[in-house]
Amino acid sequence: MKLGTIIFLVFILFLTDSIVFAQLDSNTNILHVSFVNNAAPSYEIEFETNEKILLEQSYSWIRDDTSRYNLISYGIDGDDFIPISRQPRGTFSIDIPADSSSIIFSSTVQYPVSIEGVREYSFSPKSPTNDNWFDKDSEILILDVTSNDSGIFPHEIVNWDGPVIDYVDNSAQILIDSPIHLTAYWATNYSFLGFLVLLPIVGIIVFLIKRKNDSNVSNTVPKHTRKEPKFDPDDYEEKIMQFLKQKSNEKLSLLVSSEVISPEKSVQIKENL
């Protein structure tokens, strides 16, 4: 490090962990740091020429109570934007050439997606930040959704509570235009049992009909539901108490299924939980 070099703590953004460090030498120069769409306030760094600047910028920072900005690219002195490897958290660092006068960061708005009443699921496409946050206006498929309940008969989703655009079988489509909170409601599908019983009868009927006419097959149109987004941080405590009750009940059900307590006893205990 050269004589007279000073390390500056330049900027703290929105009380978050966005921090910039610069190394300066004797002749003063200015670097303008700005953000596309004013995602964060612009600022300037005074530094000395012929010295490298190490600039640090948070990968994500708060936009409001329910969304965040996530860094996607940067451009130096009006050149083309250079994409960065996107991360959910942490700090992006870049060495700025000494003769640079400006850098502009581009970011996108992200909202979180959370799902209740399911054991496993996957997103398609995956989150660009490899977590449960998605870019605004992206359309996401929730796939391979499985139920918390296990049993001989398969479970299928009968309804979703939340802003689902469309759902078919155990998958759903959502548009990321706000924080998304979904709850899946399940029912046991006994149709397999009915199928086994009805198979021979249906076979005979189809055979008879085929002999006379072609049959018409009606298609089921997937049910379209669209509800207003549901996300209220004030409800969090109530939701967490419901979650606690649900998990405690799950433990009781486990004790019943492993024959530690009788179903009658579990009902009695549940009432006093």
Add this chain to the structure above:
Amino acid sequence: MTDEHFLDDADFIDRIINVKNLQENCFKYLEDSSKDLLTHKIIFSIAKLSSEKMRPVKLAEISLDLFDVNEKSKQDTIRLTIEKSLSKCGIVEKLRYSHNDVKYALVAYRFKKIEKIDSFRGDRSKSLELFEIPKIFWPVPDEFFQLISKKYGIGETLKKINSDFDNDLILRGKYEDLTREFSENLSQIQKKLSTKFSGLEELIS
């Protein structure tokens, strides 16, 4: 007769935790091969009724459970079977609360079959196998199940709160309040489990 004269929860828990050694000739009453014998039926009836009522049981109650009737002759048969076999073996204990109030309880809920070995160094015993009365018939107070259910629920809830905080779904203040509250609850539950129900959680959870 009031409840204070019955075995208390701690006494029942001791009976669940302690393992009773039985000679082969007594252990046979528990085995599946004896399921049609009255001795075997009485053991399971006492276990089932004690678990339901959370107290020792009367002859009349056993008779009603086994024969659907409460006749004196049936009660005498049960009483003699207990006295001649099950009490002698140390499987069933007769508890006399007053002249007219006699009840029965299992001495233990887990039994070890042992074999006595005669040797020049003195009698020794060799453990062979363990029999456990099905847990559904253990006289465990509801409070225990409430505690272990809540313990599990709180553990999962704390995980969710941490995950929600990591995902910026809650503010730090709320996160800290909730984690403190739930951690304190969890600690109280754990304390109660390890004092009042010591040893039971390992057998049941």
